[in-house]
Amino acid sequence: MNEQNTLILTNDVSELERVLSFVSDLCVRNSIPPEIEYDLNLAMDEIITNVAKHAYPGDVKHQFSLQIALSN
Numbered sequence: 001m002n003e004q005n006t007l008i009l010t011n012d013v014s015e016l017e018r019v020l021s022f023v024s025d026l027c028v029r030n031s032i033p034p035e036i037e038y039d040l041n042l043a044m045d046e047i048i049t050n051v052a053k054h055a056y057p058g059d060v061k062h063q064f065s066l067q068i069a070l071s072n
Contacts, residue, residue: 003030004069011062013052019044019066030070 007022009015020041027037047066056062 002071004067007066007068008063009048009051009066011052011056011064013049015052016045016048019048023068026068026070 003026005022005026007019009019023037023040023044026032027034027040032040044066051064055064
């Protein structure tokens with residue numbers, strides 16, 4: 001199992017839905033157990049929410065990338 005994916009996101013909390021859906025698909029494709037998926041979702045929730053709320057001043061939209069890599 002070697003896989004690398006990059007998502008281009010905006011600093012908007014609504015992007016979390018897209019990320020969680022991506023993580024779910026990734027876990028299904030790679031037979032990752034539900035307890036690991038839960039931990040990944042919890043981490044993604046924290047990361048995306050913090051970037052969306054605190055990384056950029058004002059209401060201006062910015063892009064950032066999220067890279068997820070799996071390997072044996």
